[in-house]
Amino acid sequence: MTVDGALARVIRSAAGRGAAARAEACELCAAPVPGEHPHLYDTADAEVRCVCGPCSVLFADDAAGEGRYRLVPRRRLRLPPVDTAVLGVPVGLVFFVPRSDGTVTAQGPSPAGAMRWEVDAAAWQRLSAVFPQLASMAPDVEALLVNTVRGLQEHWIVPVDDCFRMVAVIRREWRGLSGGERVWPAVERFFAELTERS
Structure with a gap:
């Protein structure tokens, strides 16, 4: 996983929960995403990607997208x-x-x-x-x-x-x-x- 890329996204999101959070968009379809939104792990680029709810549903099965994207679970x-x-x-x-x-x-x-x-x-x-x-x-x-x-x-x-x-x-x-x-x-x-x- 590219730490710098994923970290930059998290810092932008955490630092600006106001304007920066409102400006965030799904990295697959470009729809706006709220501050709390799903993420996909991109196996090809080893990065975490922000996605909207509808796009995340498409990748609920690990085999979706030929396995390139994996939905990050919410389990704690x-x-x-x-x-x-x-x-x-x-x-x-x-x-x-x-x-x-x-x-x-x-x-x-x-x-x-x-x-x-x-x-x-x-x-x-x-x-x-x-x-x-x-x-x-x-x-x-x-x-x-x-x-x-x-x-x-x-x-x-x-x-x-x-x-x-x-x-x-x-x-x-x-x-x-x-x-x-x-x-x-x-x-x-x-x-x-x-x-x-x-």
Whole structure:
């Protein structure tokens, strides 16, 4: 997934819920879309695309469009603590995306965007055996989102666009070298909103 392209869309949407949100349009038919709208994952370009409700219905079946577009689901499921240390990712705020090719990527937000690296697929399979909910994740479009920063234990299966929204929050609120006073309360609000939306 091209983080910069998807992130730019999320930042535009989150930053301007007023005029910018009203100006958003479906990337398939150009119809206006509201602030809360469906997304498609474009497998050819590895990007998230904004779509209107009627266009999203056309891609409810993963085989639609010869499999090029996959509808990003709306499922938000809070999990008990997942021991992600076995995945070798030393970051307290990170999301893991299983891919349709069998690989798994980890992405951690930073003030410059998302840092991305590949996770050992065998380690992911072992973790999925312990937490069967992980095996139910839709490849490319759902993520395991983890926040263990400042003693929190937030573990969620979320739509991948939620993860890009979180990255946008970090970029918008980060100040200085350590993040400043605004970033961590904003991250806590983000997870509180996840609870409300689940």
